[in-house]
Amino acid sequence: PPGISMAEEARYGFGQPATEADIKAWNIDITPTGEGLPPGRGTVRQGAAVYSNKCAACHGPTGTEGPKDRLVGGHGSLATEHPVKTIGSYWPYATTLYDYIFRAMPFTAPQSLTADEVYSLVAWLLHQNGIIPATMVVDAQTLPNVTMPNRDGFVADPRPDVESRE
Amino acid sequence: PPGISMAEEARYGFGQPATEADIKAWNIDITPTGEGLPPGRGTVRQGAAVYSNKCAACHGPTGTEGPKDRLVGGHGSLATEHPVKTIGSYWPYATTLYDYIFRAMPFTAPQSLTADEVYSLVAWLLHQNGIIPATMVVDAQTLPNVTMPNRDGFVADPRPDVESRE
Amino acid sequence: VSSIGTTAASLIAPSLLPAEELAALDPTAVPGHAPSPYGSRAPGETAHRLPTATHSLTPHHALHGIITPSALHFxxxxxxxxxxxxxxxxxxxxxxxxxxxxxxxxxxxxxxxxxxxxxxxxxxxxxxxxxxxxxxxxxxxxxxxxxxxxxxxxxxxxxxxxxxxxxxxxxxxxxxxxxxxxxxxxxxxxxxxxxxxxxxxxxxxxxxxxxxxxxxxxxxxxxxxxxxxxxxxxxxxxxxxxxxxxxxxxxxxxxxxxQFTFVMEAKSVITSPSGGQQITPGFVEIRGLAWSGRGKIAKVEVSADGGLTWRTAQLQEPVLPYCHTRFRYGWRWHGDEAIIQSRCIDETGYIQPSRAALITVRGTNSVYHYNAIQSWKVGGDGKVTNVEM
Amino acid sequence: VSSIGTTAASLIAPSLLPAEELAALDPTAVPGHAPSPYGSRAPGETAHRLPTATHSLTPHHALHGIITPSALHFxxxxxxxxxxxxxxxxxxxxxxxxxxxxxxxxxxxxxxxxxxxxxxxxxxxxxxxxxxxxxxxxxxxxxxxxxxxxxxxxxxxxxxxxxxxxxxxxxxxxxxxxxxxxxxxxxxxxxxxxxxxxxxxxxxxxxxxxxxxxxxxxxxxxxxxxxxxxxxxxxxxxxxxxxxxxxxxxxxxxxxxxQFTFVMEAKSVITSPSGGQQITPGFVEIRGLAWSGRGKIAKVEVSADGGLTWRTAQLQEPVLPYCHTRFRYGWRWHGDEAIIQSRCIDETGYIQPSRAALITVRGTNSVYHYNAIQSWKVGGDGKVTNVEM
Ligand code: HEC
Ligand code: HEC
Ligand SMILES: [Ca+2]
Ligand SMILES: [Ca+2]
Ligand SMILES: [Ca+2]
Ligand SMILES: [Ca+2]
Ligand SMILES: [Ca+2]
Ligand SMILES: [Ca+2]
Ligand SMILES: [Co+2]
Ligand SMILES: [Co+2]
The missing domain is CATH 3.90.420.10 (Oxidoreductase, molybdopterin-binding domain)
Structure with missing residues (x-):
């Protein structure tokens, strides 16, 4: 086609330009710096209500009972024989909670929650884990500033790490 | 086990000795020298009857009509544009006819024919192809002595035989 | 935007629309089905053998790599x-x-x-x-x-x-x-x-x-x-x-x-684009298979001008003896009629013959062991047909 | 007659009796079924994945070579x-x-x-x-x-x-x-x-x-x-x-x-005889798989005495990088208790660790990336179980 650049000629030319709408529909990830967080807000109190409606059946009334993944507690357990890995004890970034709850929860209806619902659930879960006060409003500005207890608990892969001799 | 020879020790020892009965049940091949031909006999006249009952539906009343493989004729056609390969025009050994008819025919009931039936069918098919007289009795002694018209028509594989150059 | 064009991709990996109820509009919103003891292919995948009473044929135009799925083995x-x-x-x-x-x-x-x-x-x-x-x-x-x-x-x-x-x-x-x-x-x-x-x-x-x-x-x-x-x-x-x-x-x-012509001599064929497919101008990866009953394939050459000139195709490693070898050649089709062909050479130096060379020696009554170069014609409309050179 | 014995062959290639009506008493006497567009395995073959809600497991004890049939891929x-x-x-x-x-x-x-x-x-x-x-x-x-x-x-x-x-x-x-x-x-x-x-x-x-x-x-x-x-x-x-x-x-x-522990380090396992199988005295081919996320497998060793002595196993060619490699070792079992193990070395020189060496460094809370030597115990009765050395 006229006007095509030389650089474009060197490519195969397959595929279509992605439109803003294409990208917006799928661009759901949230980075640790908060990139991707949508407008909206949530409180611990609102989160308690949504959680009890949409989450408690699988994760237990307080987030500790299950039957599915335990979400609360386990602090100080990571170096013991029975580590309990939860949002509070293990997760390094609070933003990941928004990302994961929206993309994958509730398990039976992923990507069905509104931004306000997700912010509220994040607030409630962080509060249950003793990370934020009951009064905190969670939104795109405040969430990236929450420091998780195990933020510095991760190290890079040092392998090969095991001496193997005959 | 006691008494086992050294040679036997060197083997893996898997498998069972084949009994005479094991071998007899499956040892159906017939060689060009007539090895394997069973007792029994057949005539062209008997063959005509068996053929018309059990074979003609597929190979045609005279062995030329089909719908399945043509069994009769084609003499002298092998070097033409339309070769007709039949028992008479192509097959190098008469013994193969016994072998194949017993092992594979009738197509719907292979290995169902008696030795006398097979000898008779062989007789009729050889006669139809002008190879033996109407009066000949076919049995384990006479069959290997039948000389087929195309007996010397086969050559060994001389490949590579095609010059391929750029 | 494509300045280069398309190939017969939909023919290379043919699929029918799965029934609407099988395919979620947004699969990320609906839990999927559970693990199973023995899997089967996607409902829309329909590559199949062509069966007759005595044999069935492998759909090489729809396959990739060298392994034939057992369900599609001839x-x-x-x-x-x-x-x-x-x-x-x-x-x-x-x-x-x-x-x-x-x-x-x-x-x-x-x-x-x-x-x-x-x-x-x-x-x-x-x-x-x-x-x-x-x-x-x-x-x-x-x-x-x-x-x-x-x-x-x-x-x-x-x-x-x-x-x-x-x-x-x-x-x-x-x-x-x-x-x-x-x-x-x-x-x-x-x-x-x-x-x-x-x-x-x-x-x-x-x-x-x-x-x-x-x-x-x-x-x-x-x-x-x-x-x-x-x-x-x-x-x-x-x-x-x-x-x-x-x-x-x-x-x-x-x-x-x-008699006793056991070995399958070296042979190759372009499986894509191949008869019945259609291409459009631009980049087309010519894909095919080469093999020899005498050992390994040493080289495959591709021609897009009916055998006037030949270019060396890329062989997918590992090249194994007595095994299909996948070859590929990146081609740009400009919309003109073309005859595409492949020919292979095996490790014994045997060169896959042209049809003319083969029938000069063997005539046309052999029935078995035909291993001549296959010619596919690409028409001006991109349609591919089986032709004699 | 066997002076050497048997292996767990029926476990290696498990099959149920096909329903009697499926298997002719003498298959040479009955015309078989016609060619088909897309084949399926024999009715008596029942090797299957073990499914849970979240995953299913490949039956390596029943498989051969390195290709996993797609229907049995984990x-x-x-x-x-x-x-x-x-x-x-x-x-x-x-x-x-x-x-x-x-x-x-x-x-x-x-x-x-x-x-x-x-x-x-x-x-x-x-x-x-x-x-x-x-x-x-x-x-x-x-x-x-x-x-x-x-x-x-x-x-x-x-x-x-x-x-x-x-x-x-x-x-x-x-x-x-x-x-x-x-x-x-x-x-x-x-x-x-x-x-x-x-x-x-x-x-x-x-x-x-x-x-x-x-x-x-x-x-x-x-x-x-x-x-x-x-x-x-x-x-x-x-x-x-x-x-x-x-x-x-x-x-x-x-x-x-x-975090970001991407590469799967070298690992091997004996797939036969393995847990749940039973062998009898005599020749037993020890068969297994070895692989490395860092490239090719260089060597596999097998021990039949719990790691005291090691013998080099045969590797099935071609050995490919980032790919299962089938290894085999011909063993004669004399009926005594034995611990059989395999360990591999990859082309980087990395040696698959013992369980003891691995957990000394990593403890037992890792969940992922366990690649220690697997020990199978052969009992005096020939029954094979999973044990710790
Ligand atoms: C029907 C069951 C079900 C419901 C309802 C459900 N979850 Fe889950 N949840 C799961 C399962 C199963 C997992 C584990 C998924 C996996 O590991 O891939 C999980 C995992 C999680 C995790 C990750 C835990 C971790 O430590 O990695 C979070 C956070 C979570 N759920 C939050 C929620 C929230 C918030 C809701 C409600 C909006 C919810 N879940 C509703 C079943 C459920
Ligand atoms: C229901 C059909 C059918 C019947 C009945 C049948 N045949 Fe056939 N026959 C065939 C078919 C089909 C073939 C080709 C088989 C093949 O190529 O594998 C064949 C092949 C042959 C051939 C080999 C021809 C050649 O040149 O290679 C002979 C000989 C033959 N039949 C003899 C007989 C005789 C004798 C009988 C009767 C006892 C018989 N057939 C009954 C279908 C039949
Ligand atoms: Ca395009
Ligand atoms: Ca035995
Ligand atoms: Ca399609
Ligand atoms: Ca064949
Ligand atoms: Ca069995
Ligand atoms: Ca994984
Ligand atoms: Co054939
Ligand atoms: Co996993």
């Missing part, structure tokens, strides 16, 4: 696929041996095993092309061949167990199908590398490929690789069965016939 | 197998690229293609063994791995089409399943040899392995090989999704966790 039966109980199946070894033996499948799997990825090609593959361009698609012209990973025990190991007598020179291999399909094989040659196989692509053989036991002879015509094998008889001379006299012999122009 | 899904219409499926590339693009499946199959035979191993394969011998069979201990012939387009080719911006260092790969399964991958490493695959063992990907499109990264933990991939987003830093923080990180004894 078939050639002489009286159907038998139903065999593997626990009752026995292999009998007799004739010129020290100790006639029978083996159960359990016995056979106990021996030292070996695995090889090998093509099997019917001697009749492309046989209709002797008379000129006949097949419409590559499935029709070259569908009587497939490649699998075969596992079994070397024939030599099992024969040694029975003890080969010094005067044994030929072995009769017989199947337990309704044709009791039988071939005489020269002992020295098959003892070298034939396998008694019980597994194909990791699992038990498929019924159509000889379940529970098949003889596999690397590089030899498919009919020698006796399926459902139940008997091996050693003798001094060929047994001259119908399958090596009336059939599987090649009629020459002088009326003589070549 | 599964690990984070919210089930989505049903995807391939004609609607798109791959979106955006973030730090010059030109955000979407690709249809047709677009992707047009690019130059490549085929590789590769293992995929779940990082959780053998994970339960961290706490001590847990699985009864090799399917339970090592069933979260399989090998296929994968065909697709190099990731680098497709990213180049969009144009990688200079500051891009990580890529987020996201699936179109109900978990929108997501991993951050270091761009420089994956651009080297990752593939966007659309074919597995010759035909279209199976739904459980990512139909119609899967990212395959040679040698890396299975969860990085994003299935049903629909989005690649380039960024400067890892995106820190739940699957690389809460999951797929290994807890060390000091309470810290290792």
């Amino acid at each position: 078939e050639r039966h002489h009286n159907g696929v038998p139903s065999i109980n593997p626990d009752r199946h026995r292999l009998l070894i007799h004739g010129l041996v020290d100790r006639p033996l029978t083996f159960s499948m359990n016995d056979l799997t106990r021996f030292p095993s070996i695995t090889r990825t090998l093509f099997i090609e019917c001697s009749g593959n492309s046989g209709k092309e002797w008379k000129g361009p006949t097949g419409t698609t590559v499935q029709e012209t070259h569908g009587l061949m497939s490649t699998s990973e075969w596992t079994g025990v070397p024939l030599s190991t099992v024969l040694a167990e029975a003890g080969i007598k010094p005067d044994a020179a030929w072995v009769l291999a017989e199947g337990s199908d309704a044709a009791a399909m039988t071939r005489s094989l020269p002992l020295a040659a098959v003892v070298k590398d034939a396998l008694l196989c019980y597994a194909q692509n990791g699992e038990a053989l498929r019924p159509e490929q000889g379940y529970p036991l098949r003889l596999v002879i690397p590089g030899w015509e498919g009919n020698t690789c006796i399926k459902w094998v139940r008997r091996l008889k050693l003798g001094t001379a060929p047994f001259m069965t119908r399958e090596e006299t009336s059939r599987y012999t090649d009629l020459m122009p002088d009326g003589t016939a070549r | 599964e690990r899904h984070h919210n089930g197998v989505p049903s995807i219409n391939p004609d609607r499926h798109r791959l979106l590339i955006h973030g730090l690229v010059d030109r955000p693009l979407t690709f249809s499946m047709n677009d992707l199959t047009r690019f130059p293609s490549i085929t590789r035979t590769l293992f995929i191993e779940c990082s959780g394969n053998s994970g339960k063994e961290w706490k001590g011998p847990t699985g009864t069979t090799v399917q339970e201990t090592h069933g979260l791995m399989s090998t296929s012939e994968w065909t697709g387009v190099p990731l680098s080719t497709v990213l180049a089409e969009a144009g990688i911006k200079p500051d891009a260092a990580w890529v987020l790969a996201e699936g179109s399943d109900a978990a929108a399964m997501t991993r951050s991958l270091p761009l420089a490493a994956v651009v080297k040899d990752a593939l966007l695959c659309y074919a597995q063992n010759g035909e279209a990907l199976r739904p459980e392995q990512g139909y119609p499109l899967r990212l395959v990264i040679p040698g890396w933990e299975g969860n990085t090989c994003i299935k049903w991939v629909r989005r690649l987003k380039l960024g400067t830093a890892p995106f820190m999704t739940r699957e690389e923080t809460s999951r797929y990180t290994d807890l060390m004894p000091d309470g810290t966790a290792r």
Whole structure:
């Protein structure tokens, strides 16, 4: 086609330009710096209500009972024989909670929650884990500033790490 | 086990000795020298009857009509544009006819024919192809002595035989 | 935006629309189905063998790599696929041996095993092309061949167990199908590398490929690789069965016939773009298969001008002996009529012949062992057809 | 007559009796069934995956060679197998690229293609063994791995089409399943040899392995090989999704966790005789698989005395990088208790560790990346069990 650049000629030319709408529909990830967080807000109190409606059946009334993944507690357990890995004890970034709850929860209806619902659930879960006060409003500005207890608990892969001799 | 020879020790020892009965049940091949031909006999006249009952539906009343493989004729056609390969025009050994008819025919009931039936069918098919007289009795002694018209028509594989150059 | 164009991609990986209810509008919003004991392909995938009464053809235009999925491995039966109980199946070894033996499948799997990825090609593959361009698609012209990973025990190991007598020179291999399909094989040659196989692509053989036991002879015509094998008889001379006299012999122009033509000579074919497909101008990856019954493929060349000029294609590693080798060549089609061809050279230096060279020597009455260069014509409209050069 | 004995052959190739009506008493007397468009395995063959809600395990005790039949390829899904219409499926590339693009499946199959035979191993394969011998069979201990012939387009080719911006260092790969399964991958490493695959063992990907499109990264933990991939987003830093923080990180004894542990280190296992099988005295072929996420297997050693002495096993050629390698060792079992083990060394010189060496460094809380030597005990009765040495 006229006007095509030389650089474009060197490519195969397959595929279509992605439109803003294409990208917006799928661009759901949230980075640790908060990139991707949508407008909206949530409180611990609102989160308690949504959680009890949409989450408690699988994760237990307080987030500790299950039957599915335990979400609360386990602090100080990571170096013991029975580590309990939860949002509070293990997760390094609070933003990941928004990302994961929206993309994958509730398990039976992923990507069905509104931004306000997700912010509220994040607030409630962080509060249950003793990370934020009951009064905190969670939104795109405040969430990236929450420091998780195990933020510095991760190290890079040092392998090969095991001496193997005959 | 006691008494086992050294040679036997060197083997893996898997498998069972084949009994005479094991071998007899499956040892159906017939060689060009007539090895394997069973007792029994057949005539062209008997063959005509068996053929018309059990074979003609597929190979045609005279062995030329089909719908399945043509069994009769084609003499002298092998070097033409339309070769007709039949028992008479192509097959190098008469013994193969016994072998194949017993092992594979009738197509719907292979290995169902008696030795006398097979000898008779062989007789009729050889006669139809002008190879033996109407009066000949076919049995384990006479069959290997039948000389087929195309007996010397086969050559060994001389490949590579095609010059391929750029 | 494409300044380069498209290929026959939808033909390369054909699929029908899955029924609407099977495919979620947004699959990320709906939990999927649970793990299962034994999977099956996606409902919309419909690549299939073309079956007749006696055989079925592998859809090479729709396949990738070199492994043929077992479900799509070509078939050639002489009286159907038998139903065999593997626990009752026995292999009998007799004739010129020290100790006639029978083996159960359990016995056979106990021996030292070996695995090889090998093509099997019917001697009749492309046989209709002797008379000129006949097949419409590559499935029709070259569908009587497939490649699998075969596992079994070397024939030599099992024969040694029975003890080969010094005067044994030929072995009769017989199947337990309704044709009791039988071939005489020269002992020295098959003892070298034939396998008694019980597994194909990791699992038990498929019924159509000889379940529970098949003889596999690397590089030899498919009919020698006796399926459902139940008997091996050693003798001094060929047994001259119908399958090596009336059939599987090649009629020459002088009326003589070549017998015991076991090895499948080197051959190649472009599987994409191929007959029945359609391309559009721009980048087109020419993809195909090359193989030789004499060992490894050394080189594949591709021509897009009917054989005037040839370019070396890329061979997918690893290149294995007696095995399909996938070749690829990046081409730019400018919209003009073109004849595309591939030709291969194997490690013995044998060059796949042109059709003209082949029929000059062999005439057109052979039926089997047609291995000439295949020519596909790309029309001005991008449609691909089978033509003679 | 056997002076040498038997192995667990019936366990190696398990089969149920086909229903009597399926198996003719003498199959040579009854015409068989006709060729078919798409075959299925013999009715008596019942090797199967062990499925749970989230995964299923490959029955390696029943398999041969290195190819895993697609129907038996292990599964690990984070919210089930989505049903995807391939004609609607798109791959979106955006973030730090010059030109955000979407690709249809047709677009992707047009690019130059490549085929590789590769293992995929779940990082959780053998994970339960961290706490001590847990699985009864090799399917339970090592069933979260399989090998296929994968065909697709190099990731680098497709990213180049969009144009990688200079500051891009990580890529987020996201699936179109109900978990929108997501991993951050270091761009420089994956651009080297990752593939966007659309074919597995010759035909279209199976739904459980990512139909119609899967990212395959040679040698890396299975969860990085994003299935049903629909989005690649380039960024400067890892995106820190739940699957690389809460999951797929290994807890060390000091309470810290290792993150981005992508490569599956060298590992091997005896698949036969293995847990749940039984052998009898005499010749027993020890068969197993070895593999390394760092390249080729250089050597496999087998011990039949709990690691006191080691003998070199035979490796089935071709030995391919990032691929299962089948090893074999001919053993004579005299009826005494024995501990059989295999250990492998890869081309980097890395030696598969003993369990003791591994847990000395890592403790037992890791969950993922367990690659210690597996010990099987052969009892005086020939029964094989999973034990700790
Ligand atoms: C029907 C069952 C079910 C419901 C309802 C459900 N979950 Fe879950 N949840 C699960 C399962 C199962 C997992 C584990 C998924 C996996 O590991 O891939 C999980 C995992 C999680 C995790 C990750 C835990 C970790 O440590 O990695 C979070 C956070 C979570 N759920 C939050 C929620 C919230 C918030 C809701 C309600 C909006 C919810 N879940 C509703 C079943 C459920
Ligand atoms: C229901 C059909 C049918 C019946 C009945 C039948 N045949 Fe056949 N016959 C065939 C078919 C089909 C073939 C070709 C088989 C093949 O090529 O594998 C054949 C092949 C042959 C051949 C080999 C021809 C050649 O040149 O290679 C002979 C000989 C033969 N039949 C003889 C007989 C005799 C004798 C009988 C009767 C006892 C018989 N047939 C009954 C269908 C039949
Ligand atoms: Ca385009
Ligand atoms: Ca025995
Ligand atoms: Ca389509
Ligand atoms: Ca053949
Ligand atoms: Ca059995
Ligand atoms: Ca994994
Ligand atoms: Co054939
Ligand atoms: Co996993």
